[in-house]
Amino acid sequence: MRHGVDQHAMQPGASSLTTLVRAWAPVLACLLLAVVLQMVVGPLLVSAGWDFAAKLLLDIGINVILAVSLTMVNGFTGQFSIGHAAFMAVGAYVAAGIVYYGSFRLFGSAEMAGGLLSSAPEGRQGAWLTRGDALFGLSILAGGVASAGCGYLVGLPSLRLRGDYLAIVTLGFGEIVRVLIQSQTTETLYDPEEIAKTPLWQLPKYLGGALGFSGLPFYTSLFWVWVFALLTVLVAYRIKSSTYGRAFLSIREDEIASEAMGVDTTRYKVRAFVISAFFAGCAGALFAHTVGVQLNAGELGFVKSFDIIIMVVLGGLGSISGAFLAAIILTILPELLRSVSEYRMVAYATALILMMLLRPQGLLGVREIWDKRTWRWLTGSRTRKRGGS
Amino acid sequence: MLEVRDLKVNYGAIKALHGISLRVNQGEIVTLIGSNGAGKSTTLRTISGLLRPASGDILFEGASIRATPPHEIVRLGLVQSPEGRGVFPNMTVDENLQLGAFVRPASERGAIAADRERALGLFPRLRERLKQSAGTLSGGEQQMLAMARALIAKPRLLLLDEPSLGLAPQIVQTIFKIIRDINASGTTILLVEQNANMALRVAHRAYVLEVGRITMEGAAAELAQSDEVRKAYLGHG
Numbered sequence: 001m002r003h004g005v006d007q008h009a010m011q012p013g014a015s016s017l018t019t020l021v022r023a024w025a026p027v028l029a030c031l032l033l034a035v036v037l038q039m040v041v042g043p044l045l046v047s048a049g050w051d052f053a054a055k056l057l058l059d060i061g062i063n064v065i066l067a068v069s070l071t072m073v074n075g076f077t078g079q080f081s082i083g084h085a086a087f088m089a090v091g092a093y094v095a096a097g098i099v100y101y102g103s104f105r106l107f108g109s110a111e112m113a114g115g116l117l118s119s120a121p122e123g124r125q126g127a128w129l130t131r132g133d134a135l136f137g138l139s140i141l142a143g144g145v146a147s148a149g150c151g152y153l154v155g156l157p158s159l160r161l162r163g164d165y166l167a168i169v170t171l172g173f174g175e176i177v178r179v180l181i182q183s184q185t186t187e188t189l190y191d192p193e194e195i196a197k198t199p200l201w202q203l204p205k206y207l208g209g210a211l212g213f214s215g216l217p218f219y220t221s222l223f224w225v226w227v228f229a230l231l232t233v234l235v236a237y238r239i240k241s242s243t244y245g246r247a248f249l250s251i252r253e254d255e256i257a258s259e260a261m262g263v264d265t266t267r268y269k270v271r272a273f274v275i276s277a278f279f280a281g282c283a284g285a286l287f288a289h290t291v292g293v294q295l296n297a298g299e300l301g302f303v304k305s306f307d308i309i310i311m312v313v314l315g316g317l318g319s320i321s322g323a324f325l326a327a328i329i330l331t332i333l334p335e336l337l338r339s340v341s342e343y344r345m346v347a348y349a350t351a352l353i354l355m356m357l358l359r360p361q362g363l364l365g366v367r368e369i370w371d372k373r374t375w376r377w378l379t380g381s382r383t384r385k386r387g388g389s
Numbered sequence: 390m391l392e393v394r395d396l397k398v399n400y401g402a403i404k405a406l407h408g409i410s411l412r413v414n415q416g417e418i419v420t421l422i423g424s425n426g427a428g429k430s431t432t433l434r435t436i437s438g439l440l441r442p443a444s445g446d447i448l449f450e451g452a453s454i455r456a457t458p459p460h461e462i463v464r465l466g467l468v469q470s471p472e473g474r475g476v477f478p479n480m481t482v483d484e485n486l487q488l489g490a491f492v493r494p495a496s497e498r499g500a501i502a503a504d505r506e507r508a509l510g511l512f513p514r515l516r517e518r519l520k521q522s523a524g525t526l527s528g529g530e531q532q533m534l535a536m537a538r539a540l541i542a543k544p545r546l547l548l549l550d551e552p553s554l555g556l557a558p559q560i561v562q563t564i565f566k567i568i569r570d571i572n573a574s575g576t577t578i579l580l581v582e583q584n585a586n587m588a589l590r591v592a593h594r595a596y597v598l599e600v601g602r603i604t605m606e607g608a609a610a611e612l613a614q615s616d617e618v619r620k621a622y623l624g625h626g
Contacts, residue, residue, distance in 0.1 A: 250477050
């Protein structure tokens with residue numbers, strides 16, 4: 001990948017070992033952080049009686065994946081996809097099918113068979129990772145890959161066109177996915193013998209259809225969610241700070257000029273779209289196996305897509321840390337507003353309108369929280385002059 | 390180096406170019422002058438692949454590029470500095486310049502750095518503003534940035550689309566002086582301009598475009614003397 005290498009990793013004189021360490025250290029850091037969240041923070045929260053906070057951290061993590069991945073399309077390349085929840089649905093159903101029927105075929109039941117890293121903080125014991133975790137981990141990746149494949153199929157024809165057309169196509173894609181899933185049989189198989197008898201290729205029919213897919217084991221834990229959330233942020237950051245990523249940004253800035261610099265804009269838009277769909281699929285897989293969730297395609301329609309778009313816009317189109325912050329705020333806000341129960345959605349909407357009036361460019365605009373410029377800009381000490389001759 | 394043969398371009402039902410032919414030789418500055426709507430930018434955008442011709446052909450170094458996508462054309466060494474400056478406003482000057490080297494392989498690191506230095510040498514103002522967002526530059530500085538960025542792409546033929554558009558006369562002088570410098574250091578230039586006066590002063594040869602047709606061509610100095618050109622474009626009665 002000629003343009004893809006991170007700048008820091010390419011400094012002349014850096015040995016291949018340093019390069020390797022620099023490339024993989026952040027990944028290890030993500031893993032470590034997720035383990036700490038799972039093994040230390042989760043139990044602490046629960047022992048303090050803050051179970052809801054542990055649950056909220058799961059939702060936040062999933063929303064972070066969704067918002068940051070959508071930022072790569074809507075923020076980086078400036079396209080407007082409004083079907084992100086559909087990619088989530090694809091990932092969710094692919095992963096759920098694999099985990100549910102895979103568990104029956106391999107372990108004889110759909111009981112959760114995970115180790116410490118995928119257990120709820122209460123009542124934990126045994127090994128850190130088990131066969132069940134392997135199945136779950138692989139199914140997340142499979143969900144992501146299936147979703148990325150859909151992203152490629154949808155993106156290739158529609159990304160040749162400009163903004164609004166993509167919006168319509170993605171909206172249509174979202175509805176197609178939802179209707180296709182809901183129009184399947186409402187049956188879910190739960191008899192191990194019957195499942196063992198049914199040929200493998202027929203199993204994907206029995207995903208619960210319009211009634212929703214129930215009986216899924218709850219593998220999703222702080223560890224799994226935050227491994228993927230942090231990796232999504234890491235990938236987004238690496239892309240944004242590479243030459244490769246500047247090609248994405250240049251499309252948003254000025255598509256003609258971008259072409260004039262030799263960027264194959266269609267190909268780059270498709271790439272961003274595929275990467276984004278991959279992570280949305282992973283988020284869907286994680287969502288499907290969360291405690292208290294009954295997977296139903298009806299909930300992954302365009303309303304969900306808009307929720308994600310709101311996070312991206314609120315955070316500032318193109319800002320990774322902005323999307324991250326907005327995902328946190330917009331996950332917590334509805335919970336805080338529970339006290340005003342019936343006016344909750346009104347208050348939520350009002351809060352959004354106020355945000356957009358006060359900061360139409362989003363929390364951080366296109367900047368990142370770690371940019372020096374952000375602080376100057378947030379504090380309003382703008383000394384440079386604009387315009388001129 | 391570049392040869393355009395009987396090029397016809399339509400915007401839907403509207404015919405923008407009715408078959409124009411022109412030629413740019415190695416080492417020249419060739420200018421294409423004409424008034425608003427004559428089809429100058431259309432010609433340039435068709436050459437760089439952003440528009441597709443209805444008929445006719447474009448040869449670059451003898452090979453047809455009429456069906457080559459724009460990003461491939463840049464790789465061939467035919468680089469455009471787009472009209473209206475076309476800088477990336479939310480990126481810093483430095484990041485804009487880095488995108489100039491987008492088509493060049495990472496193995497050319499040293500050469501890219503040298504070309505960057507050379508470009509910054511031509512436009513010293515940019516060096517002072519490397520960390521500034523391109524959108525906060527003045528019009529003239531944005532034009533300089535667009536040209537510097539195109540130079541870092543290492544063009545064999547540089548296409549300049551209205552570099553003087555909307556700039557103060559003094560800045561225009563500077564820009565045209567730099568165009569001459571760029572050419573003197575070996576880059577062939579095709580310059581599209583409304584400012585015929587300045588364009589004819591720096592160019593070797595010129596074409597006059599009127600509503601989609603080439604009406605006159607010849608050495609720039611001769612055209613500058615011709616009555617029609619003086620009347621129509623140079624403001625001499």
